[in-house]
Amino acid sequence: MPELPEVERAVKQIKRLALNKTIQRVETTEDNIIFSGITHEDFANEITGRKITGVKRYGKSFYLELDGQGKLPVLHFGMTGMLQVKGEKPMYYKETPKSASTDWPPRFMKFILHMRDERTQATAEIAFMDARRLGKIRLRACPDKEAPISELGFDPILCMPSLEVFEPLVMKRSCPIKALLLDQSFSAGVGNWVADEILYHSRIHPEQRCNTLTTTQIGNLHQFTKFVCETAVSVDADATKFPEDWLFKHRWGKGKKTNADPLKLVSGDLATIKWVTVGGRTSAYVAELQQLTSQAPVPLIKKRTTRSHLLEEDSESDLSVLTDSDPEVSQPSSKKRKAAAEPRKIKSKLQRKQNTK
16 A cells, blocks of 8 residues: 555655646546545546646645635545556556556546646646555545544654654553554554554564553654654655665565565574564564563453544555554443343342341
């Protein structure tokens, strides 16, 4: 799934190609799943004839700023969404496959913007594609003040909180730290590989519970949440330019001997990369560096709540259904409580009969 660095790369691509160009025509494909709350015709009619004056990102969502009256397009890639410029190959999540094509219009296209620079008369076309149809295309009057963006947590690039604010946000939770990082209402834009990279550099096991972290661990977590995102963004999410000691360079393949240059520890020994499922996602970690320490008991919690609107935003799913404590401590059903109470009632009746004799 495209995460914060990949979405920021897409934003830069649109700025390079489309800024100050007028949308002359919008070519769309009918899709009542991806077009959320609108039809594809609504989308085309709302933005045609307007100039692109800016592009902004928050978390994994991004939107176009347009001149004139009307709503603005808010876009989310989901699992397989991507952009393609006419004449260029599409920008894939991890690496561009050999089968990638410059064919136009591209397969799985949901819309194409046909744009022209009124001053130079230069034209350009850019397409939004989504093979698995898990992305979202919306129209919003004020994107940063309306859902889904208004319901997101902090963005590690745009508004990383201070350590003094960050620490209690983590310590008040008792879910696994990996699950919290994936929760978009906590840290917007952090997905599976970014979360694993943050925890690797912080030397924290993905299953470690939030309220058991030490002050040092929380300090590391705060530092590397920002560091990993900024470093990936600085190279336009080009994985070939990531540092060689990053887990990202070695995590793929899940145990298969596909990496000719395996990850090594400072000692020179080979690192042991293991995998575990946390928050519904496969998590990679280095066994020698990320050790699970003793866990505090999980307190009893109140009724479990979900955030269905956020789950829809990132279905399949960087989002975990979290409460203040995870897992939930189950309560006995009313039938079991009633069954358990029956022997006590019988015993009480027998005692009363004996006392009356």
